[in-house]
Amino acid sequence: MAIHSQLILFSLLSTYLLCAFGLGAKDGKKFRVIKLTSLLPSPLCSTPKGSNHHENQKGMLKLDHHYGPCSPFGHHGKPNLRQILSQDQSRVNSLQTRLFKARVHHVEETKTTTLPAQMGVSVGTLNYIITIGLGTPKSELRVVFDTGSNLNWVQCQPCAVQCYPQQDPIFNPLNSSTYLNISCASPDCSQLSSATGFSPRCSSASTCVYTTTYGDGSVSLGYFARETLSLTPSDIFPNFAFGCGQANKGLFGRAAGLLGLGRNTLSLVSQTAKEYGKVFSYCLPSTSSSNGGYLKFGAGDVPSVKFTPMLTNPTDNSLYFLQMVGISVGAQQLNIAPSTFASPGTIIDSGTIITRLPMSAYIALRSTFRQFMSNYTMAPEFAPFDTCYDFSGKDTMTLPKVVLHFGGDVEVEVATSGIFAFVNPSQTCLAFAGNNDTSDVSIIGNHQQQTFQVIYDLTGEKVGFGAAGCS
The missing domain is CATH 2.40.70.10 (Acid Proteases)
Structure with missing residues (x-):
C-alpha cells in the first residue's frame, strides 16, 4: 500500500512538473527541438527542396547572400562577425538619426565635385544581391536592394571621379541605344530632393546631377538618367530613372549599385507601379549557404x-x-x-x-x-x-x-x-x-x-x- 501511494505521488509530481515546465503533450506549442548542426554555417551552396519553382516566374528574381557560398562574388572582402555587427549598429544609429533628426548634416552646395556629408542610412549590411539587366542591349549587373533607400543607381563609365571595384563590367552608357540623360529643367530632376535629401545640381551641359550619401560614409554622385530596365526576360521597363554614378565609394562589396525599395516616387516600387501595383515581396533563406531566396514584384497567390x-x-x-x-x-x-x-x-x-x-x-x-x-x-x-x-x-x-x-x-x-x-x-x-x-x-x-x-x-x-x- 505504501508503494502504491508513492507511485501515485510520483505520478502527480511528474504531471505537475510536465505542466509547469511545458514538457507535456502540448510541448510542441511551446518548444522546438533542433539539431545544433542546423545553426552552423555551411561552406557549400545548397538548393532547398521546392525552391526551384520560383525560377522564370513573372516578376521573380533570385537572390543570394552577398558573402555566402552561392554568391558569384565568392568571399572577397567578407567581413568577420564583429565587423558585421558593428556595421549593423551603424545602420541602426543612422536610421535613428534620420528619423528623429537628432543630428543634421548641412552640406554646402558648390559647383565642384566633392564627396558630401553623411545623410542616409548605412549600407554595410545590405547583404542580399539580385541580377538585373540595364540598357539595350542589356548589361547584366548584380546589385543590392534596400527597403530603407529610394534612389536606384549603378556605377557608370567613364567613372569621371572614382569607382570602387565591382564584379561585373561597369555599365557603359555609350554601348546602349536607349540611354538618355535627364535635363536640369525636367520635373524629374526636382524630385531628387525628396529621394536623397540633396538638391540636384546642374552640369555644364545642363544635365541633372544627383547626390546620395549614406550614414557610414558611402556615397554615389553622378548623372540622373533614363534607361531600359530588365528585371526578367518578360518584365522590361523603358525610361527607368536611375543614377549613373561617376563618383562612388563605400561598403557596397562588389555589387554594381543599389535598388531602392522605399515609398518615394523615384523608388523601383513606384516606377513599376503600373505593372506590379506597388506590391513586392521577398524571402530571405535561413542560412547564407542557401540559394532558395527571392525578390518578387507583383501580388501573386x-x-x-x-x-x-x-x-x-x-x-x-x-x-x-x-x-x-x-x-x-x-x-x-x-x-x-x-x-x-x-x-x-x-x-x-x-x-x-x-x-x-x-x-x-x-x-x-x-x-x-x-x-x-x-x-x-x-x-x-x-x-x-x-x-x-x-x-x-x-x-x-x-x-x-x-x-x-x-x-x-x-x-x-x-x-x-x-x-x-x-x-x-x-x-x-x-x-x-x-x-x-x-x-x-x-x-x-x-x-x-x-x-x-x-x-x-x-x-x-x-x-x-x-x-x-x-x-
Whole structure:
C-alpha cells in the first residue's frame, strides 16, 4: 500500500512538473527541438527542396547572400562577425538619426565635385544581391536592394571621379541605344530632393546631377538618367530613372549599385507601379549557404499570408512602419504594454540585421528566455548580445518558441535561425538587442525575417507574413 501511494505521488509530481515546465503533450506549442548542426554555417551552396519553382516566374528574381557560398562574388572582402555587427549598429544609429533628426548634416552646395556629408542610412549590411539587366542591349549587373533607400543607381563609365571595384563590367552608357540623360529643367530632376535629401545640381551641359550619401560614409554622385530596365526576360521597363554614378565609394562589396525599395516616387516600387501595383515581396533563406531566396514584384497567390497594417510616420514617410503590440516566449505572452512599441514606433527593414526592441521589452524577452533555457550553460557575452550559451558536446537543443505580435491579430513565429546567432561552437547567442534610448524606434531586422515571405502592399497599405515562404 505504501508503494502504491508513492507511485501515485510520483505520478502527480511528474504531471505537475510536465505542466509547469511545458514538457507535456502540448510541448510542441511551446518548444522546438533542433539539431545544433542546423545553426552552423555551411561552406557549400545548397538548393532547398521546392525552391526551384520560383525560377522564370513573372516578376521573380533570385537572390543570394552577398558573402555566402552561392554568391558569384565568392568571399572577397567578407567581413568577420564583429565587423558585421558593428556595421549593423551603424545602420541602426543612422536610421535613428534620420528619423528623429537628432543630428543634421548641412552640406554646402558648390559647383565642384566633392564627396558630401553623411545623410542616409548605412549600407554595410545590405547583404542580399539580385541580377538585373540595364540598357539595350542589356548589361547584366548584380546589385543590392534596400527597403530603407529610394534612389536606384549603378556605377557608370567613364567613372569621371572614382569607382570602387565591382564584379561585373561597369555599365557603359555609350554601348546602349536607349540611354538618355535627364535635363536640369525636367520635373524629374526636382524630385531628387525628396529621394536623397540633396538638391540636384546642374552640369555644364545642363544635365541633372544627383547626390546620395549614406550614414557610414558611402556615397554615389553622378548623372540622373533614363534607361531600359530588365528585371526578367518578360518584365522590361523603358525610361527607368536611375543614377549613373561617376563618383562612388563605400561598403557596397562588389555589387554594381543599389535598388531602392522605399515609398518615394523615384523608388523601383513606384516606377513599376503600373505593372506590379506597388506590391513586392521577398524571402530571405535561413542560412547564407542557401540559394532558395527571392525578390518578387507583383501580388501573386498568397493564401497563407496574414497582413498587418502598414503605418506612415510623418518624420519619414518612405520607411515601412508596423504596429507591433507584443512578444511571446514559449507560448507565454510577455508583460509588455502595447504602448511600449507605439511611440516612437516600429519599422521593418531589409538592411538591418538584428532586431532592436525598446529596452523594457528586450529585458522582458531576455528574462523569460533565460528561464526557459536555465538547463544550459551560459557563455560570455558577445556585444551586442548579452545572452549566450555553450552547447559544446550536444547534438540537439530544446528552445522556446518566440512569437512577435502585430496589429490585426498577426503572429509571426520567428524561425529557429532567427532566434540564435552563431558566434563559435561554444558561443551561440539570443539574436535580439535593446535600444539605448527610449526615443529610439524599434526595428524588425532581416535575421528575424528569415524563411518568411514578407509582402509589402503599398496600395493596400499592409505588410504580410507567410511561413515557409522560401519553399
